[in-house]
Amino acid sequence: MAAKGKQTSGRGQRELRVRVKTAKGRKLSSTRWLERQLNDPYVQAARREGYRGRAAYKIIELDDKYRFLRPGARVVDLGCAPGGWLQVAVARVNALGEDRSKPVGRVLGVDLQEVDPLPGAETHVLDFLEVGADDKVRAWLGGRADVVMSDMAAASSGHRQTDHLRIIALCEAAAEFAFDVLEEGGTFVAKVLAGGAESDLQARLKQRFTKVANVKPPASRADSAEKYVVATGFRLAPAEPEA
Incomplete structure (x- = not known):
């Protein structure tokens, strides 16, 4: 199983995190959900390993x-x-x-x-x-x-x-x-x-x-x-x- 820790760019360096801008017409809550999905190591692992979620x-x-x-x-x-x-x-x-x-x-x-x-x-x-x-x-x-x-x-x-x-x-x-x-x-x-x-x-x-x-x-x-x-x-x- 993939590592559960947050993705980093190397020991002692700051975390790499995807930030999503709120598009016109999109709710802030939707933006936060999308940002959480993009930065979730389990979501990333599921895509990589072929799981449906x-x-x-x-x-x-x-x-x-x-x-x-x-x-x-x-x-x-x-x-x-x-x-x-x-x-x-x-x-x-x-x-x-x-x-x-x-x-x-x-x-x-x-x-x-x-x-x-x-x-x-x-x-x-x-x-x-x-x-x-x-x-x-x-x-x-x-x-x-x-x-x-x-x-x-x-x-x-x-x-x-x-x-x-x-x-x-x-x-x-x-x-x-x-x-x-x-x-x-x-x-x-x-x-x-x-x-x-x-x-x-x-x-x-x-x-x-x-x-x-x-x-x-x-x-x-x-x-x-x-x-x-x-x-x-x-x-x-x-x-x-x-x-």
Whole structure:
């Protein structure tokens, strides 16, 4: 992975930074966003290494630490567009079978929009909240998943607390979906926003997983409130007794 430090012109010299002038008709906020993109080492690395977005480095860093994308794993990526997380999963679970000494995994992505085809990944247009979505995913996979991951974020309202509540609700829905499709011992990874309303989600995850960690990977921008929950060791619910 590319170095995370800021680009410099040499030891002891000042940082090289691209500055963008505000064009006529363009908002200052847009100029600041463009300047941040041009100077973001993860954006630069993604372009250089062929990833579909800087978010790919978040799942790389999380998997480097928790090792859930193992060769042979069956992975479901919720809200997978544009496909950066899929790219990482394909390589790490050996979905293309390029390493013949290791088992071949499966990578399945679902999103509300079409996703550009990606070798080694199967994608579907699907609202994971719809009734029967879990049955469709299990059928596509031919069984249960080893990993359910989500980098989804609710549309921003501009109000921090409202956005926090929205993304927590989305993460809770993703967790419930994971409960329906994960295999025993599976892993759930999802984005949340720090803000104080996560206690119910944490309690629910701790009921169904042996370990629940909260982490902010280095690729998450320092000024962002996002963090990721990584829940490992999924426990299937005991079967209900027959009547």
